[in-house]
Amino acid sequence: MNGECLAHLLTEEERTRFEEQGYLYVPNALSPDVVEQLTHAVDTLHNKALANGRATPGSPWGWSDFLREDDALLNLVDWPRTLPKVWGILGWNIYLYHAHMHVKPPAPPDAKEGEGWLEWHQDSGRVNVELETNPRPRLSLKVAYFLTDVSEPGRGNFYIRPGSHLADMAVPEDEISRDPREQTADDVPDDAMPVCVEPGTAVLFDRRLWHSRSPNHSQLTRKALFYGYGYRWIRQKDEMTVEPLYERCDPIRRQLLGAAVRNNGRYVPSEEDVPLRGWLVEQFGEKPAYAMGPRHA
Numbered sequence: 649m650n651g652e653c654l655a656h657l658l659t660e661e662e663r664t665r666f667e668e669q670g671y672l673y674v675p676n677a678l679s680p681d682v683v684e685q686l687t688h689a690v691d692t693l694h695n696k697a698l699a700n701g702r703a704t705p706g707s708p709w710g711w712s713d714f715l716r717e718d719d720a721l722l723n724l725v726d727w728p729r730t731l732p733k734v735w736g737i738l739g740w741n742i743y744l745y746h747a748h749m750h751v752k753p754p755a756p757p758d759a760k761e762g763e764g765w766l767e768w769h770q771d772s773g774r775v776n777v778e779l780e781t782n783p784r785p786r787l788s789l790k791v792a793y794f795l796t797d798v799s800e801p802g803r804g805n806f807y808i809r810p811g812s813h814l815a816d817m818a819v820p821e822d823e824i825s826r827d828p829r830e831q832t833a834d835d836v837p838d839d840a841m842p843v844c845v846e847p848g849t850a851v852l853f854d855r856r857l858w859h860s861r862s863p864n865h866s867q868l869t870r871k872a873l874f875y876g877y878g879y880r881w882i883r884q885k886d887e888m889t890v891e892p893l894y895e896r897c898d899p900i901r902r903q904l905l906g907a908a909v910r911n912n913g914r915y916v917p918s919e920e921d922v923p924l925r926g927w928l929v930e931q932f933g934e935k936p937a938y939a940m941g942p943r944h945a
């Protein structure tokens with residue numbers, strides 16, 4: 649575990665912002681060099697997909713199961729500028745349950761008005777229908793890393809509705825049984841806001857925050873990475889071929905990749921199941937919120 653983490657703990661102000669607004673910006677989470685390495689990794693995978701027909705030139709493209717492909721992508725799993733924010737919000741019984749990359753080229757000249765929006769959604773599909781509490785439970789969050797300059801709207805920006813994570817709006821019928829897809833938006837909600845950030849910025853967002861992708865009317869190709877962290881008792885969302893990586897990862901990274909000593913250890917963790925907890929206890933003692941998670945502050 650990189651000790652640099654300790655310089656980037658979640659502040660109380662950030663916690664309050666995240667609780668109230670459902671998101672948090674982390675400017676300069678990635679240095680320009682790292683942005684370049686990650687962009688190279690994304691481009692390489694995109695070019696492979698173009699070559700084997702899994703991507704179409706000029707069309708949006710998304711991919712998961714990429715952590716083995718490049719160490720720059722693997723290193724984000726326990727990134728020192730963002731992971732402390734994640735454990736500060738969710739606690740230590742966590743892992744990376746989902747990761748995807750997304751490339752959005754400029755919209756074609758004949759794109760229809762409004763084309764290129766992703767359906768407004770909360771993450772995790774049927775979780776939003778099958779859990780009966782109100783508001784719906786948080787369960788997970790994503791860290792979005794923007795590799796392209798999206799500091800202006802119209803660049804295929806990520807859109808959010810600040811504060812909407814506590815609003816249990818009805819989930820569109822066509823969204824509850826499948827993943828959301830790009831489509832044409834009839835309208836954009838009044839409270840929606842484009843996330844306008846420089847390359848290298850990370851944005852943490854609560855999975856319940858209503859969010860969408862938007863059309864790219866610029867000449868830039870928007871590239872972004874999304875790393876989803878949730879409790880260890882949540883199942884992986886994608887195919888994630890990560891076990892071959894275990895032997896060259898430290899115990900905390902292995903935890904974050906989903907390793908468990910016993911299946912029941914996902915619910916009732918032993919020390920070996922959750923080395924992140926042990927490390928936090930070493931740093932902060934038994935009781936602090938950072939070591940024990942939000943409920944134990």
Ligand SMILES: O=C(O)CCC(=O)C(=O)O
Pocket residue numbers: 750766771790804805806807859860861862872874
């Ligand atoms: O690509 C984007 O801007 C949005 C991604 C998204 O909706 C998601 O990760 O659930």
